[in-house]
Amino acid sequence: MVEEKKAEPEPSLRERKKQATRQRISNVATGLFVARGFDEVTVAEVARVAEVSAMTVFNYFPRKEDLFLDRIPEAVELFTEAVRRRGPDESPLAALRALALRLLGRRHPLGGLDDDFAHFWRIVVDSPALRARAREGVEEVEEALAQALAETAPELPDPHLAAAVTVAAYRAVYVVTARRMLEGERAATLVDGHRVRLEAAFDALEGVFGTGG
Structure with a gap:
């Protein structure tokens, strides 16, 4: 509900x-x-x-x-609240798509696009401890999202699978952009491609899981 x-x-x-x-x-x-x-x-x-x-x-x-990596709790809250507080006629994927595009538009750190992020990710790449914690953070978001889907989207036959695939898709888009910034590309040149990949990712997810609210 x-x-x-x-x-x-x-x-x-x-x-x-x-x-x-x-x-x-x-x-x-x-x-x-x-x-x-x-x-x-x-x-x-x-x-x-x-x-x-x-x-x-x-x-x-x-x-x-x-x-x-102080934004892991924020990521958990944003993803789960997008699902739990979505409109009555809004599907979970539509709510998550809107969140992803909103984060991108605001140049939020969790949105993946800002020239300063290259410095951030370089520090993460250089530290095994930070890389391990980042992976754990992704798992925490995935588990919390699965719980939110299980509670609010009974039409999904496997909320854990839906959460895992959604988080993986978002991460894949984010990582491609992060790598290109680490290679020296500027955020302004990447934003349109990032948005296109985000939209394509959610289109693919809706093709698999449907758009029912």
């Missing part, structure tokens, strides 16, 4: 302060990782520069890798 869309409540002052602290820690960590490399920076150093305790860092980021 699809939930009706509701206005998001404004976060409390306490929640806003927590979000600001989390963002400050992440920004400090990212700056250090970019300057010196992921493996050369310790959590204790991040805590010192961010002016918090190491325990506070771990309260927000369970692992060092999460300091850099």
Whole structure:
């Protein structure tokens, strides 16, 4: 059953302060990782520069890798909420397609297109620990999406398969663009091709799973 869309409540002052602290820690960590490399920076150093305790860092980021790959929880929330909060006549794939195009249009980090992302992915490629965590993050999104589909799209015979194929398709489009940026191409020259591949990916998915809401 699809939930009706509701206005998001404004976060409390306490929640806003927590979000600001989390963002400050992440920004400090990212700056250090970019300057010196992921493996050369310790959590204790991040805590010192961010002016918090190491325990506070771990309260927000369970692992060092999460300091850099800090958008995994956001990806889980965006994908699952797109499905759970879609319109009553909107299919899960239509909602996910709209999300993907919206992220692209906003040049959101999870959308895959910004010239700064090349620096980000170069650090990930150079670190086995970050590459492993990135793979785990993809699995977390896939599992959460499967759960959301199982709860809201009973017409799908295999929500886990649908989630796996959808995430794999999105990742494939994202990775092609990331590799081309790592090779030196600019985001402005890639955006149209990225959008075409996204649309083609969702067209193919709808051909397999249908468009019923």
